[in-house]
Amino acid sequence: MVHDTQRMDAIAERMAEDEVAGRSLWADARSRFVKNKAAMFGLFLLIFVVLFALFGSHLAQWSNEELDYNVMGVVAQEGGPSMANGHYFGVDELGRDLFARTVQGTQVSLAVGFVGALVAVVVGTIYGATAGYVGGRVDQIMMRMVDILMAIPYMFVLILILVMYGRSMIALFVGLGLISWLEMSRIVRGQTLSLKNREFIEAARATGVSGVTIIRRHIVPNLLGVIAVYATLLVPLMILTESFISFLGLGVQEPLTSLGALISEGAGTIAYGTIWQLGFPLLFFCLTLFGFFFVGDGLRDALDPKDR
């Protein structure tokens, strides 16, 4: 899913050069990141969106579930954005405040993105590190499994699961996460293999440190860069995937909502003169995705400078 696997490997290699990724490498990366205008802009967008999600509800005049009977039924005529009645972004088809709904949708979309990426990263890292560290037959079987799983059209399996077992946040989180851990596990395994025979790890092993501890103490820290970049690029993809799921009507349950669900509702009624129902959620959707893309690209460039 995260397309640029080559770069990922490059970052991973670089991070593994030092025993434990050194302070100077991170410091360098930070100064490069700060100098990258697009990345800083992205960071600014993200901070804005996160603040909006966290504190937006304090600005709202309405809760996200109250029905405003004054505009319900005449939404196209009177439900538009208005300072006077406190609906800054207008209302949805039911007369609920779109500002409050957008805040709520942003919260849910961010949560879905973060948790989905977290699941992918955690599962991918554990799986890949285990395969790489244990090696031999186990490694072969585990990676063959990954090959097999990679050929499965996941979106279809996810649709099946959501259609047939009802939807819940948990199913969505896990389902999305499980779609994208495979690539992560490959990168992690590759790096684990190359780290495994380094002196410092051999030394640790010789002193009787357990495998789990070695992975946790010595291997994972060396992968932090890849994980950071991978996760930042994964979050927007999760959010995009969730929006597609919402389009299919399989997303989060009412009264919860997500940006994807709001956009899909807004797109359905686009012809009926309620363009704000699409516009505002779409704006926040785009800001979020831009933010993550820019920051992700920036992180990648910072950790693996092309001009070194």
Place this chain on the structure above:
Amino acid sequence: MLKNSLAASLFALIAASPAFADNPVPEGTELAEDQSYTYWLLDAIKSMDPQINTDVEGSDVLRSLFEGLYNENGTGELVPGVALEHTVSDDQKTYTFTLRDDAQWSNGDPVTAQDFVYSWKRLADPATASEYAWYLELMQIENAAEIIAGDMSVDELGVTAVDDRTLEVRITTPLPYFPQMLVHASTFPVHQATIEEHGDNWTRAENLVGNGAYVLDEHILGERVEMSKSDTYWDAENVIFTDLTALTINDVNQGLTRYLAGELDRVDIPAGQYPRLEEEYPEQANSVPYNCSYIYMLNVGESGPEELKDVNVRKALSYAIDRDIIVERILQGGQPPSYNWTHTAVAGFERPEIEYANWTQEERIEKAKELLAEAGYGPDNPLELTLQYNTSEDHKKIAVAAQQMLRQIGVNITLANYEWKVHTDRMQNQEFDMARYAWCGDYNEASTYLDLLASYSGHNNGEFFNDEYDQVMKESKTAEDPLPMYQQAETILAEEMPIIPIYHYAKVFMLNEDIKGWPLENVNQTWYAKDLYRVAE
């Protein structure tokens, strides 16, 4: 419910000019050059086989390609189809139909009584495995149940061809509305030789032989159905539309856009859009009563929540829901709010006096709060229930609104949205508290609704078992005038409140103003393309 259509009416057969139907076009009308008709389908047509089809859109197509014993006219009364008339034996159990002698299959073969015998046996035959085999049981045809269960040979079915033109049908109990049931597509005749030659492929456009006013030219699954006028139809000279096209458009909003772009002659109007369209296109926007009823079913049975066993709680829930807001602000399609179960447009039915229907909403809320307090629930002890609905933009909106309305009286509702199959499965296994439900009348008579809530009904998912109700419904079967029993049954429902009525359906649609002949007064919206025509602009 919506997907199934069984259509009939209680009016007697109109036996006007038996051999020739009237030309549907009034004198002096100038017809358009182009007599083609393009209409909208929400879904792909699942089957073109009359005995296999299960849904409304499929039935609409089948009524063009095939013709049963009787048809319906614009007001839902029966008119001759392949049968001209029938006689009933004294014990009301044997029907003898006289078939017209000029009915033909599209390959030129005559349509005979044997064709009906073959088709009905095919419907019952376990080998056909028709989902609508139960329709024969509903029709009370002799031995139908035993044949379907595989306990008896298909040949034992109570239907015989006395000669080519005479069909005899034997039923086990008198059924006043039996002729009305013959409008249903599963009773349409099929051509034996074609089926035997092509097997499952007989419904392909190149193979299909029908006896309707149109023949099938092309059927691309999920995209389009093309039909053109049949020369062999007995009344071909009075059929005006020459070509029919049905386009599948899965998205209602998209359908409306394409209608407005001039690509379709008819499309359903999505919820909330009727007022605007009615204003802009008064000649095209229509809203007519449609024989279905929308409710929240309460699980009052063994496995239902303890709270709902208290009638005060059930009443409070019902009172607190403001139906006017739902129909006027959400659906906005001219649906009447409902306080009873049977659609009020059903023939011969009159709603009894139901007290809470006449209260103002403030009074209802007041009363609801009282009842809830009486039942022991209040701010310190809020009532918690789950409301289950199947995926649909409209059901979602209504459920969200209901949740908010119930919050006013201190009831916390959790919404649970399931896919259609899961929703249905859960309801049939009594795994619900409150569930969205709708029923469409099998025929235009109140018992099609009221029977459903009897304890012996197969569809009483909320397990409302009430002896008095059962008694009243049993009495209605043999009564001269069943209306008082029906009203009594409705009164029991209002007192016991096992269901929360929400609204009665309306069919809300756009129809090109040049298309005339649409059966606006047929509550089952049973339409025949052969009765429609396009006037010159």
Place this chain on the structure above:
Amino acid sequence: MLSYSIKRLALAIPTLLILIVVSFVLMYAAPGGPFTSERELPPEVLANLNAKYGLDQPLWRQILTYIWGIVTEFDFGPSFIYKDRTVNEIIAQGFPVTLTYGLLSFVVAVVVGVTLGVVAAIRQNSVLDYFAVGISIGAQVLPNFVMAPILVLTFTLWLGWLPGGGWQGGQWEYLIMPVIALSTSFMASIARITRSSMLETLNMNHIRTARAKGLPERRVILRHALKPAMLPVISYLGPAFVGMITGSVVVDVYFSTGGIGKAFVDSALNRDYAVMMGVTILMGALTIFFNLVVDILYGWIDPKIRY
């Protein structure tokens, strides 16, 4: 390379088997069946249906029968919902449709995306570059289910230039909107990837050498830079392909094309077990095949890769 390809193809068999078993188990464990309807069927009717479609058999036998049918006769069985069609027929009708607009979208996305990316890279920091970057960033995040209704509203309702949907055997005017809706976001991604990888390549030593030798710029770019710059693009093609299959659902819903994407979602909703299995297997096989093609292409362009 050949032995690698064979090995990869051999892996396809266990993959598909796992896919079949998992899907079967998922399907059967789910509530509701193909014949669940609001009018609960009398048990005798349901029994006849189950007997006809083999649902009365134990699960393992159903799976074996199913696989046996595919292996021996390439028969995916009858549809449980579209009862006068077989799965083979449904796929034979829908798949060419999906394939047509899918491939076309793919070609459009790659050709336009690569061109845009290359041009932007060559004219880095020009107006053209900003334009290309701006467009591609915007297009990348615009979901196709937003784009589709906008297209129909614009080209069908307001301008009246194009039919709002349908397929009509794939006539060009019915193809335009589906292809735009499906290809745009992938085109944008490809443009971005191409641009950054092209910029990187242009800074490499061999390009500098070529330029220093005085080779014409066009030749430098086409002969020396394009090929290595394409590597990240090629590795993106796999995910793009899968994404397009998914996107076909949106196209089918909005443009009534009658493709396989909608058929899949419907089959899941309707519990049309056979169609669902058929489409899943088809998609699995396609994904395997496509990834293999991408790998081979990759190895061909980048000789450093050893299998």
